[in-house]
Amino acid sequence: MLVQALLTGLNNFHKVPFYRVLTIFNVFVCISMVVCLISTYDGKPEYRKLQACIEKNLKIIGATVPFFDNIELLPNVKVNESSIIIDITNIYIRKILEKNADVLSSALPKNYIVNDYYLSKDEKKFLINYENINKPTRYIFNSLIELNKTFENFNSYVVPLDKKRSINLKEQPHLLITGASGSGKSYYSMFLVAYCLNKGFDTYILDFKQSYTMFEDTKAVVAFTVDEIAEKIQVVRDQLHERQCAMKDYLRMDNNLVACQCGFAPLVVFVEEFTALMNSGADKKVLKDIEATLLEISSIGRTASVHLVLITQVASATNLNTSIRSNLTPLVMGNGSSTIYETALGCKVPDVMTKFEKGEGLAKFDVDIFKFSTPTLNFPLREFVYGQE
Structure with missing residues (x-):
């Protein structure tokens, strides 16, 4: 035997x-x-x-x-x-x-x-x-009630990705969402904005292309022009420094704590079409200050629970500061060549799948590269934004 x-x-x-x-x-x-x-x-x-x-x-x-x-x-x-x-x-x-x-x-x-x-x-x-790996992992919601019930017990520092994985802001504090037009990146980004508002996060939207107008009447702080963006990003920078000072005593007790575990709401900054903003032709000093603040957030924002979500079509070194990019967890969406994925993920991607449905792509958490499928709402996103059917 x-x-x-x-x-x-x-x-x-x-x-x-x-x-x-x-x-x-x-x-x-x-x-x-x-x-x-x-x-x-x-x-x-x-x-x-x-x-x-x-x-x-x-x-x-x-x-x-x-x-x-x-x-x-x-x-x-x-x-x-x-x-x-x-x-x-x-x-x-x-x-x-x-x-x-x-x-x-x-x-x-x-x-x-x-x-x-x-x-x-x-x-x-x-x-x-x-x-x-062929088993469906996408959340599909037919009503706002169903969506809220699914996410009601999520921790304050966790945001949804798909059924298999969530984004833990303590481990992946800053995100890069990239992909061509029609890939679903903007829809998922708007879903995340709505989720953050629903959870009571302090939410800033820096939207040079004015794609997020539906959030103007919400609690989100929305900026469309370069001057408005520069003003709001300075407010975020001040809050970052205030939180750092307030966290000193907590960190003496436990240096693994983050601000959202000490009474602060997570603060999330969404930057839509970063490349278009940097190529807007605005005053170079203003743009340089904006970029410097985004770099500071991506470098030291985790402990203060100040998070950056940067959305752009292209994530190459010529379009995105490499120091900022190295601090972001990449989510690459839509159909594309291996080169596009390798540029965003920062490593070789053998036999990359190029037949993604809308809202699908590859992500890299530390060294783990995996396929993901973002949530689908079978009801208007606006209902989630304003919290009523």
Whole structure:
């Protein structure tokens, strides 16, 4: 039996060299059979896929295996829609699984990826979390009531992205939203403005192209001309400095605190079409001061809960100060070439998907690059803005 052979090999691992080969052989068989359970999750084993995955992984040690056609030979394993749980009672099994767990991704069916793997706290189970990358993750709301109910328990420093991931402003304090016209970037940006207002955030909109006129009669501070933008950005800068001073005592107690945890409302500055603003032909000193303040916010605003959301079609070095860009979490939306995505994300993006629907794109949180789908409202955005149907 497979399990018996595995345990026998492990117990004699230190005695005979042959058992070392047998142990690795059996563990790879177990790993391969476990991950292939995903394709047999509906109770109908696909033996050809099972055999292919086993053989693929065992090529690493130059082994070949006969065809296993009995799923019951597997060790104590549970598979659900998002994880595989393997019972472990032998330290050698644990060590070998930990060492070779990186082969799991290559063994999974094409539309599945491994997110992480780890030991349980009691060290008796090995857990493998995976996901189906084709599974829909977009929020779709048919009413304002449904939307408010979904987000009512979100923390004060969290804003929605899709069902799988939210944006934690403590970890991703500043955003770059970029994409061509029609990609959905402006709609998502307006959704975020409405969300911030709904949550009681101090909200500033610096909109040189005057696309956000629907927010003029809200609690948001809206500026359209260069002079108005310069005036409002100075107000934000003053508030940033005031919050920094007020946070000194809190930070002495806990240097991980941010202002929204100490009684301050998050303050979010939306800058629509930053490139158009910088190329407006206005006084260079005024534009330079605006850019300097945005750089200051992106550099030190996190602790003060002062956040920057910069929206632009192009995020190249010629259109966006690289020091500012390096402080922003990029969300790239719409169909585009690998070059466009690599410029915004700041790294190579192999086999980038270019067939995105409106509101979809790629984001980069630290080193993690992933696909996202922004919320869809099947009712007028204005209802969310003004809080009534």
